[in-house]
Amino acid sequence: MSEFLHMGGYAVFVWPAYVAVMGVVVILGIQSWRSQKTLTAEAARLKQTMGEEEQH
């Protein structure tokens, strides 16, 4: 295990590279998913309330 973490002496370079890439990938993914979710819900809610107003 420690040998794996050691990366043949290149740990200082390999791990930051992977952490940065996966970190950005995860953060960008979550942020995009969340904003899509909330905005779609908001649009649906607005449409519904407006539809109700129309019926009155």
Add this chain to the structure above:
Amino acid sequence: MAFFALIGREVRLAWRQGNSSAMAVTFFLVAVTLFPLGIGPELSVLARISAGVIWVAALLSALLTLDRLFQQDFEDGSLDLLALAPMPMELIVLAKSIAHWLTTGLPLVVAAPLLAVLLNMDSGGLGILMLSLAIGTPALSLTGAIGAALTVTVRRGGVLMPLLILPLYVPTLIFGVGAVDAVLNNIVAGPNLLYLGALSLVALALAPFAAAAAIRLALE
């Protein structure tokens, strides 16, 4: 005929409004002077970097006067009047770009040898320096017109425009400096000059359309 009249108007305006040519050249001079102060006065080092420094300073000086290209006319409404004229917007953009080159690019070409002497450039490079600037600066004015047109409605467009335009100036810089360095190292400068000319021609063919589209959008 109206085309040349427009160029004349632009040049006259540039002369009247605080003389932007003189400002651009002064900036050029001051910017170049900063390099020996920052790097040190060693003559061989200065000679080595002279072509690059002068070209970079020329890019920045050209940029300095670009934000006035459409902004002033946009703000006082004369751009709307120009748009109503029978002349297509592409030609208006072209006239303004030519005027920009006449009032900024050309003075830079003339001032460049003085700066080359300050930076201890070999005298064999002076001619090619002027030639490369003369061939390359039209591309700067034309490409710059796109940036000026895109940011004309932006309140702080003067900050945004360099960000949009400077990456596009990279090829002009590379071939411009390449031509001068080639002569200084006794290599043929032909290919560099040809590419530099090609850049200016491509900019001449395409930039007026892009900039005109952006201006029409701003006037909508």
Add this chain to the structure above:
Amino acid sequence: MMHRFANPTRFVRLADRMLPWLFIVTLGSFAVGLYMALITSPPDYQQGDSVRIMYVHAPSAWMGLFGYMVLAGASFASLVWRHPLADAAAKASAPIGAAFTGLALLTGSLWGQPMWGTWWVWDARLTSMLVLFFLYLGYMALWSAIEDRQKASKAAAILALVGAINVPIIKFSVDWWNTLHQPASIMRQGGPSMDSAMLWPLGIMFVAFNAYYAMVLMWRIKAELAARKIETLRYNQAARQEGPAARQEGPAARQEGQAVLEEGS
């Protein structure tokens, strides 16, 4: 053909059907790819374990370039056919592409340090990526600087096309400059001579990155379309309260223009 996918509602329906699959593919290929890249693939005989950076560096660089291609293609479609969807796609692609371009620069630098002994070398590839990164930043800055959404999208599209014409010119000039100043590039990358034990993890990582890009692009397009819908709904709501006269202007009138254009083509 183009129109069927260009319809926003249809796009959202299609995307909703594809997204679960894309999510599974992304997750699965990242899991397998990372496992192979970090554990089962052999160290390089020259570069040792530092070669493992390649498995994230090369796909990042590719996604950075691909993101700009999508950005430029979508901008073209949005200018010529005025598809609202193309517009949203261009805007959605920029932050993803910029993020990957930035990652390619960062991982290139981390890979370069043990190889070159310095964090940054003005290698032709890295320099071109840096200029591409600046192009992305300019594009996003222009988007955020213009308040009117329609105007911002058109201005950004013009800039994207100008940039797309310039990308190959910049690439060519940087290669030219690089051969003048430093004859040989040291970074060894990819190529058919590579061992298949390295080719497999690299290929799987490419699949993972592409699937991820497609997935996030769809999410971002959906978000952008929803944001526009909210804007229109809010506007109509406000207009209704002010009376029917005010309703004719603004987004409604603009959409009318759009409908005419779509019928015409």
